[in-house]
Amino acid sequence: MTNPGNWVVATSLEELSAKHKTVVKRQGKQILLWQVGDEIFACANRCPHEGYPLSEGKMSQDCVLTCNWHNWKFDLKSGETLMGGDTLRLFPVRIEGDRIEVDITDPPSDAVQAKALNGLAEAFDDHDYTRIARELFRYERADGDPLDALKAAFGLARDRLEYGTTHAHAGAADWLTLRRELENRSEADRLVPVMEIIGHLSWDSLMDHGNYPYPEGIAGRFDEAALEATIEDEDEKTAIAIARRALQDGDLSRLRASLERASLQHYQDFGHSPIFCDKSFELLESLGGSSADNLILPLVRSLCMGTREDLIPEFRDYAGALSSWDGNGADVPKPEDFRNTGVKACFEKIVNAGGRTDALYDVLMQAACEQMLHYDAGFRTRIDRPVQDNIDWLDFTHAITHLNAVRKIAERQPDLWANGLLQTGCYLGRNANYVDWDQPVGQWGVDNADALFDAIFERLLDHGEPVYIFPVHMLKLSIAVREEIRLRPDAPFVPALLAALNRFVNEPVKRKHARRVANQAQKFVEAQA
Numbered sequence: 001m002t003n004p005g006n007w008v009v010a011t012s013l014e015e016l017s018a019k020h021k022t023v024v025k026r027q028g029k030q031i032l033l034w035q036v037g038d039e040i041f042a043c044a045n046r047c048p049h050e051g052y053p054l055s056e057g058k059m060s061q062d063c064v065l066t067c068n069w070h071n072w073k074f075d076l077k078s079g080e081t082l083m084g085g086d087t088l089r090l091f092p093v094r095i096e097g098d099r100i101e102v103d104i105t106d107p108p109s110d111a112v113q114a115k116a117l118n119g120l121a122e123a124f125d126d127h128d129y130t131r132i133a134r135e136l137f138r139y140e141r142a143d144g145d146p147l148d149a150l151k152a153a154f155g156l157a158r159d160r161l162e163y164g165t166t167h168a169h170a171g172a173a174d175w176l177t178l179r180r181e182l183e184n185r186s187e188a189d190r191l192v193p194v195m196e197i198i199g200h201l202s203w204d205s206l207m208d209h210g211n212y213p214y215p216e217g218i219a220g221r222f223d224e225a226a227l228e229a230t231i232e233d234e235d236e237k238t239a240i241a242i243a244r245r246a247l248q249d250g251d252l253s254r255l256r257a258s259l260e261r262a263s264l265q266h267y268q269d270f271g272h273s274p275i276f277c278d279k280s281f282e283l284l285e286s287l288g289g290s291s292a293d294n295l296i297l298p299l300v301r302s303l304c305m306g307t308r309e310d311l312i313p314e315f316r317d318y319a320g321a322l323s324s325w326d327g328n329g330a331d332v333p334k335p336e337d338f339r340n341t342g343v344k345a346c347f348e349k350i351v352n353a354g355g356r357t358d359a360l361y362d363v364l365m366q367a368a369c370e371q372m373l374h375y376d377a378g379f380r381t382r383i384d385r386p387v388q389d390n391i392d393w394l395d396f397t398h399a400i401t402h403l404n405a406v407r408k409i410a411e412r413q414p415d416l417w418a419n420g421l422l423q424t425g426c427y428l429g430r431n432a433n434y435v436d437w438d439q440p441v442g443q444w445g446v447d448n449a450d451a452l453f454d455a456i457f458e459r460l461l462d463h464g465e466p467v468y469i470f471p472v473h474m475l476k477l478s479i480a481v482r483e484e485i486r487l488r489p490d491a492p493f494v495p496a497l498l499a500a501l502n503r504f505v506n507e508p509v510k511r512k513h514a515r516r517v518a519n520q521a522q523k524f525v526e527a528q529a
């Protein structure tokens, strides 16, 4: 049966002919009627951009309505938005005698949802943050679950990321953790984490500005050793085919274990790989199996493409240290033994404690926290140093978030403690060059950890940063720190961990370095000449 509609009298022909346009309110809807020649149109009076009244706009002879606030243009014949973004709601019109009637039946919710997702995709293409928010609200108003919109966004991002998984994926798991804790907050607050994830994905997709589809093909069977070997060979095509087989077979736990091993084969991608791996599977648990392709294929790509930093001279002793790890060392160092200690010496101390991974973990975590607490922040602002001295907060936060990921992975696969803890030695040995042990740090001590986390999470909901990378690191570090402390509130590293976090979130941030870039470019180009 066809829908009879919900026709209401809007105005009379006589009145509209006299005025050409009028605004009426019917059942809570503000409707603009406009006569153009012999045609009569009815549309929402509030512009879908920022809600200013379209009755103050101008109409062309060919029925294009312009909103004068920001010049968006709506073709009232086709319903298309010719300039601008969001679509304008049109109402069907009929004439009954002298009466002009409009059908104000709301479209079915599935149609509204589909339209909102379509709008979200357009906003994603343009990194239009405010439209992302509007379309998410429209979707939610039509009984859509914002997490379904989020899943769609991961689908949009999948083939646009040249290097696969980014911090947007890793941060997404933590944003969703935060969202679950906002249950009693306003609808708007609860939408912020979803907006941030989608905005970040969109930004990263734009930065990669391309189309990078995954190679076709699926392997005949899932072979973990083969997957790890193909990742080692940077053979994305074969690795994707094997991962697809595991996904199709629903063999997620074996796939996860295999990718975790691959993520720790090297000190890879400055330690991002195990973090991305751990967070991708955590995210998959939040979003469900339908997102598996969209999350795991980018992860496999990122593992294939990640830089093997243990192959550069600074970290080259990693392979030898790993092969010398026999798991029997009982000589547990102190955190201060890692002060002013180079990479190779860090490896030796770590191998010598290889039989005491629990104690070693505590020592390394404390050493990493104390380094971060004593980071010589002057390196952020110096403009006369070579490129290898471009050391900033994130070099130190990563030592901690990497170790947090290592712990979770190694608890599942204890043979990976060696890889993970030695990689912490890479951070400690390198970062030791950028620490000022004489600076006072007493002011960063934290008496009330919960209050610190509350303040950080409140700030993150309205962080004010135009780009995503810094707030997402603040989020990731805070969640990792909280995890460590909740798991072991009396661990020896807890005071240093909290103090380091406290300093990080309260020190000024410099995210762009024009003079440093110019100086380094000049020296580099001159040296090449």
Ligand code: FES
Pocket (backbone or CB within 6 Å): 047, 048, 049, 050, 051, 052, 067, 068, 069, 070, 071, 072, 084
């Ligand atoms: S409010 Fe109409 S174009 Fe911006």
